[in-house]
Amino acid sequence: MAAESTQRLRRTMHLAYLRLRDFRNYGRLDADFEPGFHLLLGDNAQGKTNILEAIYLIATLRSFRGVGGAPMIRHGQKGYFVGAKIVSQGEHEVKMYWSAQERSLSLDGRPVQKLTDYLGVLRTVVFCTEDLQLVKGPARARRRFMDLLLSQTHSTYLPLLQRYTQALRARNALLRQPIVDPVALEGFSRELVRAGDEIIRLRRELVPRFSPLAQEAHHRISAGAEALRLEYQPSVKSDFTTELAQSAARERSYRSTVIGPHRDDLQLLLADRAAAQFGSEGQKRTLAIALKMAQADYVTGIHSAPPVLLIDDIMGELDAKRRAGFLPLLERAHQARGQVFMTATEANWPEDLAQESLGWRVERGTLVKQAGSSG
Amino acid sequence: MPVIPQPVTHLVAALAKLPGIGPRSAERIALYLVQAESGSVRQLADTILDARDRVRLCEICGALTEQSPCAICSDARRDASLVCLVERPVDILSIEKSGTFHGKYHVLGGKISPLDGVEPEDLNIAGLERRLKQEPIKEVVIALGTDVEGDATGFYLAKRLARDGLKITRIAHGIPAGSGLEYADEVTLSRALEGRREMAP
Ligand SMILES: Nc1ncnc2c1ncn2[C@@H]1O[C@H](COP(=O)(O)OP(=O)(O)O)[C@@H](O)[C@H]1O
Ligand SMILES: [Mg+2]
Ligand SMILES: [Zn+2]
Numbered sequence: 001m002a003a004e005s006t007q008r009l010r011r012t013m014h015l016a017y018l019r020l021r022d023f024r025n026y027g028r029l030d031a032d033f034e035p036g037f038h039l040l041l042g043d044n045a046q047g048k049t050n051i052l053e054a055i056y057l058i059a060t061l062r063s064f065r066g067v068g069g070a071p072m073i074r075h076g077q078k079g080y081f082v083g084a085k086i087v088s089q090g091e092h093e094v095k096m097y098w099s100a101q102e103r104s105l106s107l108d109g110r111p112v113q114k115l116t117d118y119l120g121v122l123r124t125v126v127f128c129t130e131d132l133q134l135v136k137g138p139a140r141a142r143r144r145f146m147d148l149l150l151s152q153t154h155s156t157y158l159p160l161l162q163r164y165t166q167a168l169r170a171r172n173a174l175l176r177q178p179i180v181d182p183v184a185l186e187g188f189s190r191e192l193v194r195a196g197d198e199i200i201r202l203r204r205e206l207v208p209r210f211s212p213l214a215q216e217a218h219h220r221i222s223a224g225a226e227a228l229r230l231e232y233q234p235s236v237k238s239d240f241t242t243e244l245a246q247s248a249a250r251e252r253s254y255r256s257t258v259i260g261p262h263r264d265d266l267q268l269l270l271a272d273r274a275a276a277q278f279g280s281e282g283q284k285r286t287l288a289i290a291l292k293m294a295q296a297d298y299v300t301g302i303h304s305a306p307p308v309l310l311i312d313d314i315m316g317e318l319d320a321k322r323r324a325g326f327l328p329l330l331e332r333a334h335q336a337r338g339q340v341f342m343t344a345t346e347a348n349w350p351e352d353l354a355q356e357s358l359g360w361r362v363e364r365g366t367l368v369k370q371a372g373s374s375g
Numbered sequence: 376m377p378v379i380p381q382p383v384t385h386l387v388a389a390l391a392k393l394p395g396i397g398p399r400s401a402e403r404i405a406l407y408l409v410q411a412e413s414g415s416v417r418q419l420a421d422t423i424l425d426a427r428d429r430v431r432l433c434e435i436c437g438a439l440t441e442q443s444p445c446a447i448c449s450d451a452r453r454d455a456s457l458v459c460l461v462e463r464p465v466d467i468l469s470i471e472k473s474g475t476f477h478g479k480y481h482v483l484g485g486k487i488s489p490l491d492g493v494e495p496e497d498l499n500i501a502g503l504e505r506r507l508k509q510e511p512i513k514e515v516v517i518a519l520g521t522d523v524e525g526d527a528t529g530f531y532l533a534k535r536l537a538r539d540g541l542k543i544t545r546i547a548h549g550i551p552a553g554s555g556l557e558y559a560d561e562v563t564l565s566r567a568l569e570g571r572r573e574m575a576p
Contacts, residue, residue: 101398166523173489183534184487184495187527 011089011305013123014339015055019083022074024050025365034358037334040343041370042362048343051367052126052310055341058084058094059124059308061105061115066130069098086122088305094121116159123152123307125296127314131288135275139265146203146266149210149295153302157202164195164261172256180252192260193240199261200234207232207266213297218290221318221325226270228287235263286322289314293329306338313343383409432464435506437482437499439464447479454478456513459568460503460532462486462520470518475565478516481506486519486528495531507541516571517545533574544571 012035020029025047040048053072056064063072073080079099086092096105105112112118133141150157171188174180211230218228236243236259243259250258268275268287275287300306309330315323333340343362359370383405391401408416432438433445440446447453447467457478461467467480484499506512517532519525533543547570 163523167527170489170523170527177489177494181495183531184489184527186534187487187530188489188523190530191523191527 011303012337013086013088013305013308014337015058015122015308016085016087016091017083018051018054019081020054021081022077023054023080023082024072024074026050027074027365029365029367031367033339035337035339037330037340037357038342038360039357040341040360040362040367041346042343043345046362047365047367048362049128049312051362052128052312052341052343054082055084055122055308055310056124056126057082058086058096059122060119061096064126064128064130064310069103070100073099084122088121092121116155119151119158120155123299123303123305124310125292125299125307126310126312127289127292128310128312129314129317131292132285134288134291135268135279135284139263142266142268143262143264145291145295146206146264149298150202150206152299152307154202157199160195160198160202164192164199167191167195168257168260168262175251175257176255189241189244192257193244196236196240196261200236200240200264203232203261203264204234210294210298213294213301214291217293217297217329218287220328221290221293221322222283222286223321223325226283227272228290229267229269229272231267231269233265233267235259235261285317289318289322289326293326296329296333300332300336306333306336308338309333309340309342311340311342313345315342315344432482436480437464437484437502438467438480456511457516458503458506458510458512458514459516459518461518462525466518469561469564470568473561473565473568475568476516478514481515483519483528486524487531488524495535498528500532500535503536507536507538512541514542514544516568517543517574518568519545529574543574545574546571 014035015033017032018029019031020026023029029051040051042048053063053065056062057072065071069080079097079102081095081097083096084094086094093108094106097103105118107118107121134145147157147161151161167188171185171192174185174188207230214230215228240260244257247257247259268291270279270283270287275284279287296307296309315326318326330340332338361368361370386405386408387398387401390396390404391398393401396404408419429441430439431441431443433440433448434443435448436445438445438447454477457476458481459470459476459478460481460483461470462483462485464482467482470476470480481503482499483503485493485497487493487495487498503515507515515532515536517529519529529545533545536543546567
């Protein structure tokens with residue numbers, strides 16, 4: 001292949017093995033994965049999504065199902081263990097254990113002290129049915145999306161967001177007191193504004209950089225049906241300090257901080273109309289997938305390495321035309337020697353996707369490599 | 376099922392309440408203690424009691440001391456015009472180790488933490504205000520952690536302590552953002568002290 005020469009210049013990242021103990025319906029799983037396209041086939045409720053959930057957990061320390069640690073512990077067990085080896089510039093070994101009493105996370109044999117030292121070891125982008133919330137859900141879902149994009153591309157973003165959240169919580173606690181000490185309140189307002197201004201600045205920079213990618217992805221999978229526009233809607237219009245002071249009466253009656261980046265939104269417009277209100281179900285679904293495709297492109301662009309793609313059961317939902325628009329993303333991941341994990345049931349696996357893939361069969365909490373899968 | 380004797384479970388529960396000791400370590404320590412030679416365990420218990428009985432807080436600055444006022448407060452060679460304001464008694468040790476500070480100290484006993492119900496009146500600010508009247512203090516150096524609460528408390532104090540003839544400074548950044556003094560090494564800490572800046576009143 002002529003891709004050889006470009007390969008040397010490209011960086012890659014892949015999950016080399018996954019080890020699960022008492023995670024969801026897996027009592028014990030040890031699997032080695034090459035770079036490339038992995039197809040996880042199996043009936044419903046066998047444990048396909050659970051594998052993607054574990055991989056996403058390694059990358060973000062969260063479940064994409066939006067749950068905490070407890071539901072991921074296999075029924076009747078005390079705690080789960082997830083281990084992984086990730087190969088990128090170097091090799092990294094991750095081990096995490098979670099139980100009600102005890103949590104531990106280690107990277108290359110050493111306990112992780114700060115999250116910022118850890119996050120970024122594995123980058124993933126997940127495509128799942130919950131993505132529809134990006135379009136249909138409350139502003140919180142879209143803020144989280146902006147936060148995810150920024151924390152995957154700026155190492156300082158997460159600590160900044162944590163600092164803002166601390167200031168916000170402390171300030172709200174002050175506002176709930178019967179008598180609010182104005183000087184103490186001002187102290188926390190300053191911290192809120194300091195972190196908040198920086199968050200607003202980064203989000204404001206993000207949107208125009210991200211928009212073209214979202215438009216392009218959307219154009220591809222909707223066959224150019226409607227024009228997409230993304231608009232950042234900050235809660236603060238021009239000056240945070242001034243507007244915070246002006247909101248004093250309102251925050252007294254709500255007993256919480258009513259303006260700031262925790263009230264931002266990202267408007268999604270199709271042909272200049274709000275997609276959440278005016279879009280059809282199909283349009284919303286297409287838009288959600290386009291946003292995720294753009295996330296993959298954006299993260300790839302910043303790190304010059306494609307993230308590991310986790311695609312949960314969505315191909316069956318798409319008609320042939322939309323699938324065709326989605327394929328270039330997989331094609332590019334393939335060319336860049338990236339890694340893709342895709343789940344499907346036999347019934348909804350589209351025949352036209354039978355490209356080079358490494359096949360796995362998922363059955364009642366076991367994962368078995370398929371003989372005869374091309375590699 | 377093996378049965379753990381009740382005194383052991385009581386001991387584990389008591390140890391697990393100590394800072395920095397999780398359930399696992401508590402169990403290890405408890406099992407060690409109940410099997411150790413009884414004389415050495417008695418000695419440990421006596422040492423703990425003795426330390427608790429002899430250590431108190433300095434009535435002037437709030438430092439840990441055997442005798443109140445503490446050695447620093449009673450040291451005439453220390454610069455009485457300079458007071459360093461810290462959050463906890465152990466912070467004094469960190470700053471003393473850096474060897475660059477020759478003034479006196481005042482322990483606040485915490486920082487304003489609305490989420491934990493700590494209000495300004497829960498801190499030893501009134502004690503400092505008293506000292507400002509009685510002692511020839513010309514400068515208060517605020518040396519709190521750089522997390523949200525530390526910074527907000529610093530701002531609060533700068534406003535509340537402001538008066539004629541008093542300079543209020545805060546240690547320079549360089550202390551890792553969002554952390555307390557115990558994470559700063561001696562070199563960082565002495566630079567932070569030397570580079571302290573006056574806070575806008
Ligand atoms: N904590 C848990 N302990 C044991 N089994 C679980 C746990 N959580 C989910 N499961 C099981 O996992 C299966 C669902 O796995 P999932 O990966 O969502 O299936 P699918 O293959 O359809 O994607 C169900 O059989 C469910 O009972
Ligand atoms: Mg599933
Ligand atoms: Zn003293």
